[in-house]
Ligand code: HEM
């Protein structure tokens with residue numbers, strides 16, 4: 157994430173071949189970033205963009221939790237509340253979590269497979285620069301006539317076909333985000349399949365690269381389906397089609413099928429790169445190679461394939477035939493098997509290892525416990541008769557925050573603390589990092605654990621007001637949320653302190669880290685690395 | 694591979710993956726006809742249409758083990774109205790919904806408003822006749838020579854004592870003095886909507 161250290165290590169000698177920087181001097185100032193085709197610059201921009209969106213989406217969550225602190229309507233109007241839940245979800249998913257892991261991919265994949273850069277550096281630049289306009293559209297939607305579209309991040313018809321102009325801005329933003337993701341994914345697949353250094357066979361790749369290869373295929377296969385769904389919404393709104401309009405022969409339930417055909421793979425698009433980061437961090441701090449590497453690859457691939465066959469577990473209550481409910485229930489519970497394989501492999505990696513508990517490892521362990529808990533509640537939800545009871549309650553909200561916040565977000569924190577020394581050449585403050593972990597862990601659970609109880613007691617999601625018996629748990633959850641939000645400012649401080657004044661990091665900062673960015677490249681990694689492929693045994 | 698070869702291979706890969714993305718975009722739209730067909734074949738779209746199964750729906754409140762005979766009687770009190778039930782009696786199970794009809798005709802030379810007053814035999818039976826709709830809920834206004842058919846919808850409460858097998862429901866029409874004529878019911882009756 158450093159900007160200052162690049163120049164010092166930028167040598168002309170290694171800048172030849174097909175790299176776009178080959179002939180020009182590196183521009184300075186804003187142009188350096190706007191025009192950059194360097195995978196490290198682009199990775200840095202993705203990560204900062206992601207963190208900015210995390211703060212914007214987080215501010216929206218604070219508004220939601222402030223309103224829900226007490227029963228009754230105190231702070232915002234219900235329409236605005238609905239808009240907040242909608243854009244909080246969209247911004248966290250498409251603006252914070254996904255770009256964070258694309259940022260990791262950009263920084264790490266070329267360095268881990270011994271490639272000089274991504275396969276298509278210019279397209280890489282475009283992929284990133286599509287994101288800020290999309291984010292601005294989502295924010296601008298708040299100021300459209302009638303306010304933001306309070307339709308939920310799932311954007312179900314017929315609400316969306318009737319919503320105000322904000323919906324059009326939102327649809328356009330989703331189109332742009334989709335294009336960015338698809339281009340990014342094509343870049344990643346091509347880089348991994350075509351640009352590995354000699355000797356770096358697929359089955360020798362660090363697991364992080366494997367998880368991104370699989371995720372990128374998921375993205376190429378599922379993002380276009382979402383683009384199709386929102387395109388249909390758009391033509392229903394303005395061009396007289398009736399895809400989802402019952403009066404014209406369409407069916408709003410069809411929207412849900414198309415959306416969740418994208419939507420379930422999407423949750424694995426978020427989770428699988430997180431698995432990849434954890435699979436790097438746990439072996440490093442256990443000082444043992446990853447247990448069951450091959451089974452990890454196969455488990456990830458089978459999760460990806462299965463994820464296309466379970467979408468209707470989000471739709472048990474739409475009136476499906478019982479046979480279909482049974483099919484989707486069994487298919488969903490099946491996913492627990494490869495996921496279990498992964499969890500057991502991580503645990504087995506730690507078995508008899510010489511463990512140390514630096515911040516990345518703490519976040520990885522937090523991930524391991526809490527993601528697994530989220531997986532358990534997912535299993536509960538996969539059971540049709542149970543889900544019919546707790547669908548669209550706070551139980552669901554608790555479930556997906558365990559997998560997305562304690563899962564994906566904790567994994568991103570683990571990855572950032574783990575690779576910061578390699579990226580910036582400086583060490584972060586270990587004490588403050590540990591504070592960030594413990595505060596996040598505690599406040600996360602205060603926020604979301606009680607939401608299980610709220611859901612089981614019947615509190616519906618996406619409501620600005622609620623019955624009195626839910627008051628205590630909601631107050632607790634809101635206090636937790638404010639604490640969680642504040643703790644993330646500490647994270648910002650730790651990162652800035654590391655970049656500006658952290659002590660110098662070593663090439664192999666972590667004793668147990670063994671992928672080639674640690675063994676073959678100095679810290680910070682030079683601006684151009686592996687211009688000539690490394691020699692791998 | 695030298696850099697040139699890699700570049701070619703990369704663009705081939707780019708083309709292949711773009712085609713995959715386009716195909717998946719098309720797949721989203723292909724789900725539209727596919728979904729229609731699927732619902733047709735599995736009969737899901739018929740959910741809202743009446744089908745064989747729906748006529749089998751039974752009312753568990755009906756006491757099939759008993760029959761009760763309902764007899765009807767109609768009188769007028771000092772009015773030139775001809776008033777009669779269209780069926781003398783019906784046999785029903787307690788708990789079962791029944792509809793019967795009565796007819797009135799104004800044989801007088803002017804418009805008149807009447808109110809029907811029910812009575813029951815045996816008298817205790819009154820508590821067990823649950824009327825959902827009755828012409829006696831309203832005043833009836835009839836022009837000279839006008840005829841009207843009027844339904845009564847009722848259910849016999851299954852709690853009806855076991856020794857009661859026959860119930861008589863009797864109505865008598867009384868003339869309503871001009872001062873007591875209710876605007877709404879008279880108007881309702883006049884346009885023939887009142888039951
Ligand atoms: C400070 C951390 C966070 C807090 C306090 C928080 C709180 C909330 C709240 C209160 C809701 C609304 C529940 C409702 O009524 O529907 C919500 C929804 C949601 N959150 Fe979070 N959240 C946080 C972080 C995240 C992150 C990091 C993600 C992304 C991975 C995320 C994804 C979602 C999604 C997808 C929804 C559903 C939106 C909808 O259905 O309309 N959240 N969150």
Ligand SMILES: [Cu+2]
Pocket residue numbers: 419420423466467469470
């Ligand atoms: Cu799902």
